[in-house]
Amino acid sequence: MFSDFKKDFCLAGPGYLLNHSVGRPLKSTEQVFKEAFFAPWQDSGREPWGQWLAVIDDFTFALSKLFNGQQKDFCPQVNLSSALTKIVMSLDRLNREHAVVLMSEQDFPSMGFALKKALPSSCELRFIPKGLDITDPNVWDSHMSADVDLVFVSHAYSNTGQQAPLAEIFTLARERGCLSLVDVAQSAGIIPLNLAKLQPDFLIGSSVKWLCAGPGAAYLWVNPNILPSCQPKDVGWFSHENPFEFDIHDFRYHPTALRFWGGTPSIAPYAIAAHSIHYFADIGSEQLRKCNQLLLDVIMDELDQEIVSPREADKRSGTLVLQFGEQQAQVLAALAKANISVDARSLGIRVSPHLYNDKADIQQLLAVIKANR
Structure with a gap:
């Protein structure tokens, strides 16, 4: 589902999960x-x-x-x-x-x-x-x-x-x-x-x-x-x-x-x-939503106490907020070192996958979190 879309976007690395802030441009944008x-x-x-x-x-x-x-x-x-x-x-x-x-x-x-x-x-x-x-x-x-x-x-x-x-x-x-x-x-x-x-x-x-x-x-x-x-x-x-x-x-x-x-x-x-x-x-917003929610589900299956956002699909947006308490700064630093782009606000770290992200991107995110929390 996801691999077909990666080729269309300018992706500097596999760990861009900051789509609630700025989405990645299409490769065709410059010519258009x-x-x-x-x-x-x-x-x-x-x-x-x-x-x-x-x-x-x-x-x-x-x-x-x-x-x-x-x-x-x-x-x-x-x-x-x-x-x-x-x-x-x-x-x-x-x-x-x-x-x-x-x-x-x-x-x-x-x-x-x-x-x-x-x-x-x-x-x-x-x-x-x-x-x-x-x-x-x-x-x-x-x-x-x-x-x-x-x-x-x-x-x-x-x-x-x-x-x-x-x-x-x-x-x-x-x-x-x-x-x-x-x-x-x-x-x-x-x-x-x-x-x-x-x-x-x-x-x-x-x-x-x-x-x-x-x-x-x-x-x-x-x-x-x-x-x-x-x-x-x-x-x-x-x-x-x-x-x-x-x-x-x-x-x-x-x-x-x-x-x-x-x-x-x-x-x-x-x-x-x-x-x-x-x-x-x-593509259609329904398909975009499906891709996003499948990847959020992968994170939610692995993490529990850290999740601040709603767990119910009809109550959550495209962003998952994760809270690691005193280990927050450590986790953020490790993610940055691994070239995984997320950010943090008062309630926690914000993670927002798009259709050019895939399960490998999420598994990389989870691996860094587990190794540093």
Whole structure:
């Protein structure tokens, strides 16, 4: 299952298990990037924008395949913080006095920073305490009170290896008239997500991790039912209904999610990302998830007390967190010496295998751990 994919990626060694941080690039990326970005610029005497903007179309089309959504509902973004800020500032409901946004203390800090600055000072950013089990729908149920205007939820949590119960959360949000926004930075490309079925109000994500596309190619998705309520403040000529109309006295929002786009767009990161996302979308998130979980199962079969992440498949993400107590530093040093790439956060060592990893990679990881714990 795994060996067929290794040949497609740039792998400096057999022990790269850091895919929750940065995924490895495809070998074909460099040539595709030259053809999509440099060739229109270098090889023609005409301006390249026509071909460059086709790159963006290809990027949003790739996203539509990956997430089973409509292409018109996706919009490129620089990063998740910017996307979140644009969404929050576009909604009248969140720009009135005493609006409430619910999120978890386990969310990535940048998301909290962005929300605190984007929301009016009279609004409340309310947290689910980090000690509670955010894989339990009842926890979300008990915190999603009638005064909550927006629930922010991470599909997967980077420091714990937990997966949020999206279907239940979104159902609760709809029942209580609450907007919903999901962050897929840690899940895109490794945990299936079907937008046509789940129907949140907003989605934000990036391409640097499991999608193996490098930084700079983030995106947002807007449910078409909520789009008419979105009046972005951070706009530019590509937010316009007709960017090439050039009438400074007449701004009209683009009729699709591209109203969130802004000024002159970057092209380079999306040329890389479109190619990589197509690759993974064609394989399918279900297959990617299967490969990842089989390798995590190998680790879980060998280790027990060290596992911090959920053991239940439906509650865990693509990352396994291992805790070795006082021996943590020793284990980390041994793994680094063996050229096995992992990292550590407050709860333990994070291990994230992708489809270009195989059981031999995991056995090597386990051998080093057993020899040094």
